[in-house]
Amino acid sequence: KFTPRVFSGIQPSGNLHLGNYLGALKRFVDMQGEDFETIYCMVDLHAITVWQDPARLREKTREVCAGFIAAGLDPEKSILFNQSQVAEHTQLAWIFNCIARMGWMQRMTQFKDKAGKNAQNASLGLFAYPALMAADILTYHATHVPVGEDQKQHLELTRDIAIKFNHDYGVDFFPVTEPVIGGPAPRVMNLRDGSRKMSSSDPSDMTRINMTDDADGIAKKIRKAKTDPDALPSETDGLSERPEARNLINIYAALNDQTAEQVLAEVGGKQFGEFKPMLAELAVAKLAPISTEMARLMGEEAEIDRILARGAEKARAIAAPILQQTYDIVGM
Numbered sequence: 490k491f492t493p494r495v496f497s498g499i500q501p502s503g504n505l506h507l508g509n510y511l512g513a514l515k516r517f518v519d520m521q522g523e524d525f526e527t528i529y530c531m532v533d534l535h536a537i538t539v540w541q542d543p544a545r546l547r548e549k550t551r552e553v554c555a556g557f558i559a560a561g562l563d564p565e566k567s568i569l570f571n572q573s574q575v576a577e578h579t580q581l582a583w584i585f586n587c588i589a590r591m592g593w594m595q596r597m598t599q600f601k602d603k604a605g606k607n608a609q610n611a612s613l614g615l616f617a618y619p620a621l622m623a624a625d626i627l628t629y630h631a632t633h634v635p636v637g638e639d640q641k642q643h644l645e646l647t648r649d650i651a652i653k654f655n656h657d658y659g660v661d662f663f664p665v666t667e668p669v670i671g672g673p674a675p676r677v678m679n680l681r682d683g684s685r686k687m688s689s690s691d692p693s694d695m696t697r698i699n700m701t702d703d704a705d706g707i708a709k710k711i712r713k714a715k716t717d718p719d720a721l722p723s724e725t726d727g728l729s730e731r732p733e734a735r736n737l738i739n740i741y742a743a744l745n746d747q748t749a750e751q752v753l754a755e756v757g758g759k760q761f762g763e764f765k766p767m768l769a770e771l772a773v774a775k776l777a778p779i780s781t782e783m784a785r786l787m788g789e790e791a792e793i794d795r796i797l798a799r800g801a802e803k804a805r806a807i808a809a810p811i812l813q814q815t816y817d818i819v820g821m
């Protein structure tokens with residue numbers, strides 16, 4: 490009943506980092522092809538749930554778009570656009586605000602993490618964010634959403650909203666979207682603290698590898714990454730109590746399109762002193778061509794703006810009729 494369609498997005502709020510690349514962007518590229526219509530978005534409306542400097546937001550939006558293209562997304566094959574340019578997202582989000590329940594939203598762990606101790610002072614937008622995310626996805630009737638593991642709970646909420654809408658109005662209108670979480674590194678961890686995810690919002694730049702870091706910067710961050718004194722095991726069981734070691738192995742595997750088992754079969758027995766330079770070399774080999782191309786594209790502002798404007802037109806052509814039908818169902 491539903492056209493196989495992929496939707497996902499990245500916030501233009503900070504530096505694109507290795508977690509975004511392995512958890513999301515690289516997998517966006519893998520899904521671009523014959524099997525799916527692919528729609529990828531710079532989610533600027535999500536970014537402003539915490540304050541953003543306007544000039545920087547504008548620049549970061551272009552930078553994420555440049556990152557998408559440099560990583561291999563082709564604007565002729567995928568729809569690339571900026572969320573705020575397609576008003577249907579916010580229009581549908583309002584309807585979903587009226588479908589979602591307060592209790593559902595209160596269970597969202599990302600809100601608790603991001604709002605911190607002072608939740609009373611968080612924006613209403615930060616709280617309502619998952620309903621907008623559901624609208625981002627469902628205004629295209631997207632069937633598949635590639636994301637990192639940190640987004641799992643939000644995707645379950647998206648499914649709950651679709652099911653409740655369909656039930657409340659006695660229709661079979663919104664698809665129950667499949668999350669596509671996978672690959673060897675669905676959750677890339679912070680390089681200095683193996684219990685937290687790598688994130689653009691971490692104040693310390695040493696905790697993450699940015700897509701725009703140069704070769705020396707990447708090598709230095711990997712050299713300084715927290716590890717333990719033991720040699721690497723030759724099987725994944727040996728990583729169970731070693732989160733930092735597991736993280737570096739998963740990163741290596743994901744960058745090299747291997748499984749963690751395959752990597753350990755090769756590097757088992759090595760010390761980190763030997764493995765870290767191998768990882769740094771691999772990371773530079775995979776990321777440097779992307780960051781070079783990103784830098785080139787960032788010099789072509791008008792071209793990026795043209796791609797985003799065309800993408801928004803194509804996105805709207807799908808979203809507008811779905812919103813109209815939603816209004817009809819709701820009685821508006």
Ligand code: ADP
Binds near residue numbers: 510512636674
């Ligand atoms: P951030 O968490 O850095 O602000 P976003 O919220 O914009 O990034 O997430 C964009 C995409 O990148 C999402 O699909 C998210 O799941 C993925 N992602 C973000 N951080 C990581 C990570 N550390 N490991 C794997 N995927 C991640």
